[in-house]
Amino acid sequence: MIRPGSTVDADDALPSGLAFAEVSLRLSHVYPAETSPWGVRTFRFDMLVDGMVAGTISLRPATTHLLTHLSGQIGFSVEPGFRGRGLAAKAVRALVPAARAHGLNELWFTTTPDNVASRRTLEKLGCVLVESVAVPEDYVSHASGERTKLRYRLDLLG
Numbered sequence: 242m243i244r245p246g247s248t249v250d251a252d253d254a255l256p257s258g259l260a261f262a263e264v265s266l267r268l269s270h271v272y273p274a275e276t277s278p279w280g281v282r283t284f285r286f287d288m289l290v291d292g293m294v295a296g297t298i299s300l301r302p303a304t305t306h307l308l309t310h311l312s313g314q315i316g317f318s319v320e321p322g323f324r325g326r327g328l329a330a331k332a333v334r335a336l337v338p339a340a341r342a343h344g345l346n347e348l349w350f351t352t353t354p355d356n357v358a359s360r361r362t363l364e365k366l367g368c369v370l371v372e373s374v375a376v377p378e379d380y381v382s383h384a385s386g387e388r389t390k391l392r393y394r395l396d397l398l399g
Contacts, residue, residue, distance in 0.1 A: 255284065256342055261335035264328055265289045266298065279312055281305065284339070288319070288332045295323035298332045302343035309349040310374055311390055314340070317362075329362045333395075341397055350393040360391070368393035 259266040266286040277283045281303035288296040296319035301308055308314050315336065317329045333348075340348055350368060352359040363370075371392045376383045 256338040259286070259335045259339060261331045263290055264295070264331040264335055266332065266335050269297070277301075279303075279305075279307060281308070286332075286336070288317075288328060290323060290328065294320070295328050296320050296332070298329070298336060300336055300339055300343075302340060302345055304345075304349075310392060311351060311376065311380055313351040314345065314349050324358070327362075327365065329359075330365045333362075333366055337397060346397050348395045348397060350395065351390045352393070353387060354389055354391055363393045363395075366395055368395045 255268065265288075267289055268284060269287045270285040272278075272283040272285070274280060274282045279301050281301050284300045284302070286298050286300075287294045288298055296317060298315065298317040301312070301314050301316075303314070315333060317332060319329050337348075350359075350363055352363065354360075354373070371394050374390050374392060376387050376390055380387075
């Protein structure tokens with residue numbers, strides 16, 4: 242379901258039936274670049290397990306410094322009652338066809354060094370830790386004490 246005020250253009254076509262194992266994705270919002278916090282058109286999906294919303298996952302199908310170094314091209318969150326079941330990794334796998342449909346050959350993820358669950362998810366997916374980068378003072382999370390991001394890459398070719 243697309244929320245009011247959101248539009249899906251012809252070039253926003255997404256593959257249908259995005260799912261992996263018990264996780265299916267339902268498009269819930271499309272942010273135009275002008276109103277997106279990331280400055281690019283963004284697709285947000287509900288992660289569904291047995292028809293219940295288990296979390297959200299977003300695809301930001303562009304390659305900008307912000308996305309590849311600080312916020313990632315994919316972001317995910319799993320509701321507390323659904324954690325520990327590998328659902329975030331399954332949701333990423335479900336989203337790969339949409340990333341490919343938007344011309345991405347690799348995906349960039351970022352997390353903080355202390356986010357063990359996120360790091361574990363990225364490692365399960367086969368992501369490669371590329372480097373640790375300093376969070377600039379003008380980046381939003383710096384104000385809350387975040388000083389370092391870990392950059393992970395997932396190759397979509399092959």
